[in-house]
Amino acid sequence: MSDSYNTNNMLPKNVMIEDCKGNRDTEIITHQFKNGRLFLVGTIDQRMAVDFISAMLVLAEEQKDVEIIIDSPGGEVSAGLMIYDILKSYKYKITMYCTGFAASMAALILAGGQKGRRFILPHSQVMIHEPLISSGFGGSATSIEKTAQSILETKAVLNKILAEHTGRSVNEINKATKDDNFMTSEEAVQFGICDEIRSIF
Structure with a gap:
């Protein structure tokens, strides 16, 4: 079996690239990166x-x-906010594709993409909700109160971002994120998280 194939699923790991130096094997993920494609998976x-x-x-230096998958x-x-801030400050075009599922912070990152360049595949889904409390939550009454306040502040920040990028009011976002809110591709476009249902190709 050739090393260029993944023996677990038979998918190729490498691709043959022809350049000025001739033919050579290159990892597929490296080839995609060189063409400006990144995977947030x-x-x-x-x-x-x-x-x-x-x-x-x-990529900014170049x-x-x-294109972000x-x-x-x-x-x-x-x-997630680190990634969001970097994307918002990027000086060149960014095209995003939701393939499969974009939930929680991934949905916020998708919504925060450049308007007109936020795409979703036909059978992909999006889910938004309130920030979750991590396991092991406990402590004194004062520390619990402070943690709860911090979570509410985080919720306000995230919902403000979603409101800004979807064209919805903060009140609408508060209602929409009260529970796990799953959306089809059509619903994600209608809500304003994506701009259009479109294939990558």
Whole structure:
């Protein structure tokens, strides 16, 4: 079996690229990166945020437009906001595609993309909700009160961002995020998280 194939699922890991130096094997993910495509896939945490921001910095140095493929259940608020801030400050075009699922912080990142360039595939879904309390929550009454206040402040920040990018009022966002709010591709466009249902190709 050739090393260019993943023996678990038989999908190719490498692609043959022809350039001025001739033919050579290149990892598919590396090939995509060189063409300005990044993947925001899996749980959003600090490590993902750092890797993502590092890649964006390289693409900014090369003055490249970027395509971002999103399939994520969300994750840490602080990591998600790091990614959001970097995307908002990027000077070149960013096109986003929701492929599969964009939930929680991933949905906020998708909504925060450049207007007219936030796409979703026909059978993909989006989900928005309030910030969740992490497991192991406890402590003194005072510390619990402070934590609750911090969560409410985080909710206000996130809902303000969603309101800004969807054209909805903060009150509408508060109601929409009260429970896990799953949306089809059509509903995500109607709500204002995405601009259009479109294939990547």
